[in-house]
Amino acid sequence: MSYVKDFTWNKDMTAGELAGSLGSVGFQGTELAKAAAIVEKMKETGAKVFLTFTSNMVTSGLRGFFAQLIELGVADAVVTTVGSVEEDIMRASGEQFAIGSFAANDFALHEEGTNRVGNLYISNKSYEKFEAAMGTTLAALYAHKKTWTVSEMLREIGLTLSDPHSILHHAAKHNVPVFCPAITDGAFGFHLFMFQQDHKDFMVDVVRDFQHILECTSHDEKKGIICLGGGVSKHYAIFTCLLNGGFDYAVYLTTSQQYAGSLSGATTSEAKSWGKIKDDSDAATVIGDVTITFPLVMVKALEELAAKGLLRQ
Amino acid sequence: MSYVKDFTWNKDMTAGELAGSLGSVGFQGTELAKAAAIVEKMKETGAKVFLTFTSNMVTSGLRGFFAQLIELGVADAVVTTVGSVEEDIMRASGEQFAIGSFAANDFALHEEGTNRVGNLYISNKSYEKFEAAMGTTLAALYAHKKTWTVSEMLREIGLTLSDPHSILHHAAKHNVPVFCPAITDGAFGFHLFMFQQDHKDFMVDVVRDFQHILECTSHDEKKGIICLGGGVSKHYAIFTCLLNGGFDYAVYLTTSQQYAGSLSGATTSEAKSWGKIKDDSDAATVIGDVTITFPLVMVKALEELAAKGLLRQ
Amino acid sequence: MSYVKDFTWNKDMTAGELAGSLGSVGFQGTELAKAAAIVEKMKETGAKVFLTFTSNMVTSGLRGFFAQLIELGVADAVVTTVGSVEEDIMRASGEQFAIGSFAANDFALHEEGTNRVGNLYISNKSYEKFEAAMGTTLAALYAHKKTWTVSEMLREIGLTLSDPHSILHHAAKHNVPVFCPAITDGAFGFHLFMFQQDHKDFMVDVVRDFQHILECTSHDEKKGIICLGGGVSKHYAIFTCLLNGGFDYAVYLTTSQQYAGSLSGATTSEAKSWGKIKDDSDAATVIGDVTITFPLVMVKALEELAAKGLLRQ
């Protein structure tokens, strides 16, 4: 049995020390430190690690952190939604997202061509630039072959990007597949559609990506998941891994809770009833905004993994 | 300016009266009555209505209500996730989902082949029966043609179902398209994949469904959305409608809130910054579990619409 | 084992039927119907029932419903915060609260003397009228005796009110004590302070009210609680009842959840670890805004209790 320890600040506290000391504070602080310890175990045991996140997190400054985690070898596969892809590409082409307010005048924003995501703003110009780039990109892909799975397509796009903070860039460079089961749900999808209007034999084969995600890992390997938020990113990763025997390690960071039965709020315990997470797995759930909890979990884990030489140089 | 009215119970209160009187109670009660009034307006103005929901709501008894709303002509298009499709088919084939507990022993449930969704249980046997049916279904589809959009496929399946509480049945019968942008994210997707392994030219064209959803409505028509929960169902409907000028009427029922920037918690105001909802639209957001709030909103709206002869006979 | 039933609407559905049918829908709908059944049991077994609520619910139209529940004999003791007392008195004197917006311009509201509680508005004039009345009220109390417990004081005030929708009126009339452990936390407290400035021997004895709440019930009696929201109202009722052996029946309706360790979000299970609720008690928790969930729970329970002749005529 461990006991609550009084938290006190000292001037020279490192970020990892802070995160570690929250473990003895209680409530979600304790869950957070537990999550960090499970991430460490994932890498120590050589587990294949799935990282899943929603697109609003890529609107935020976590985008560069996801890229860094791929670069450091923490993530072996990524599952996300199409907004993440769009915004990673926008940012890689130099576009910036402004920090505004949750209580903005949305009428005025619309008038000036600004789109709000929580307290962050994306300009219509970023979408226009993205549209122009997509024309070139899809033409190049099509010149190569007519039918693409999503993960193949995202890899090709990643190879064209050079931004050191880009998720797709590091994913392509380090052979980390990026899955996006709802590829048509956004501007990317609209551009696929427009391109297909002029190239009737252009085809995105979402079914065959099932094979690619199954091949990411095997029944016998240790498997771990770091799952940020919910939605199809979360479900696709845990459902496909179920077919390979389920996860040995699971860390959920989310704002949702289970009372309304949503998958986004489904706990790691609920996942055990499905076999998505093994009964004897190490699992933790941290409730709170991921822009705060995820950096904290990871600074603690990275500090330890760096010390043990378990990060890719 | 309207004022708070003291709520009092009387013995002969109808369900619609209850919902209506909540409008003068305040807080979410007021939002709920406002949502009902907006749904009424949608139908009075002849707006095309999109109904979106997540699969956990189909696990619940709202499934039959969604089917009834299609039958009554309230919904002109449906967007959902693939779990909804799977579970509607299971239920249509006679399977039942048990009511259990949020605090179940998930280890024990897993041992006995029971999968938990909040406080509801789905048996492995229901999935097995579904798997067997999918083999036959996909063979029949393939015999007809090799490449399918998702909405075409779901319509064909709906035509084979006869359960009067089935969403797909009523959707097919009344020519209400069902869109499912992440069709591979679940057991249905796995069976598509298995079938494709043996039939290499079997193809699901998710890109072409973009055309179908755009054709559901036009720039000049009034458009409304009843959006339950978040995720890709919500985003696909509002994003594609944006391309047709955005919604005139919008009702969001959700448990999520905007502080973490998720699309699921994004408000109707945020949607206005994007043009997804028109600046001068009628919009309401009700925070709470949809299993409670949605029936309340709709009993009020249906009572009025029935009185005005605006429901399909 | 019970099973999910497809919810369908029919024209003549009563409010109680609606609430009852939610029990077979799942998620919080199921909890809601369970809560209604437990309230019925409380009255069938002759349990003493504590009703606790926070002051924002009295700002809302639930105020008149609380009064009606006291009148109908559903509640045997009330615990609340001082804002409830203030606003019940304001409303009893004819003041009205306006229905506004959560997204109001609070600067403009302040300029015009309007105070916001969620989407409800209380005018400065209502506070001024309350202040004037308090002067007279306290003088009358003081003329009677110098030291008062809170529940005695609220009973005397209730006897002076005649509004049929007033909580204090019906509580006084039916000998239902109203406890308010933080009596100084609001305008009422400020007026007590101002009065004491001029009458140094005027004393509010909060300690002696402990005896009164303990005497509301005995160790041997059945005890039930209907607990709306959290805070001191909730804690005072469950803590004092613990001293009498804990509750046999407990229904919590709240928006808070347990992940941050707050009492407001503490579950009925957590209460069992303290003995606040008996291990073998009937208990249910419904998550959601009480302006919606509470009327639903109660219309179902009241319909049954009326049919069984268990309501006070």
Next chain:
Amino acid sequence: MSYVKDFTWNKDMTAGELAGSLGSVGFQGTELAKAAAIVEKMKETGAKVFLTFTSNMVTSGLRGFFAQLIELGVADAVVTTVGSVEEDIMRASGEQFAIGSFAANDFALHEEGTNRVGNLYISNKSYEKFEAAMGTTLAALYAHKKTWTVSEMLREIGLTLSDPHSILHHAAKHNVPVFCPAITDGAFGFHLFMFQQDHKDFMVDVVRDFQHILECTSHDEKKGIICLGGGVSKHYAIFTCLLNGGFDYAVYLTTSQQYAGSLSGATTSEAKSWGKIKDDSDAATVIGDVTITFPLVMVKALEELAAKGLLRQ
């Protein structure tokens, strides 16, 4: 206009750097960094600072941090609930609180005399020891005088404690008053009641504490509040300060939101409609569990304040 910056980890990151960099990440990270900046301003401008918190935070390891903040001169007045007082005294007498699980078997815990607060456990033995100490404490107070305000009483108790992590100890030592408007709502209240049974003239004067809290600050002074969670602690501080013209600086850290109209979820904007916070005040609200967000806000603020020599040595 500032822009989102990609967060990246580096080995030597201090805790303050981490918190600072979250400001450019977005969503609640941005609010968090804003909150830290406002706390800095409070001290730079010489504002009187109110610190309010709920008792579950004193169950957690934040207890020692609150004590440290008083010691460092960050807080000039404290408002809390009675559980905080009880548990600070227990801990000061050597009792420990165990770290357990949110999903504990509460029946088993009750059997073994363990009381759960979220994922933390308090033993019955700690309450028994507290009971014994209270007898002596109250006798000593009574020997001194018969009538006490709460803040006077808590100061006397604080003077008897020597634990360097005790809130009451540092508050008494540094003349920081501790207000507790609902002093009878817990075991402390029960012991007051038992003592009064034997000493009929023992009186706790809650009304006169109103004067003490009003005297903490003046209309002309700058005033700031750091408000953790909601309930009476929050309301008492902002209501009484309203009488002195309202706060110039306000930082709210909470898990509650405004949709149900509760005071706990009331925003700093809503507070402006009441004049509780000045229209032109600096205000920030961070949504999330305080065990995580509060240390982050403060490590950033303390780092800056230390550098500027604005902390008490």
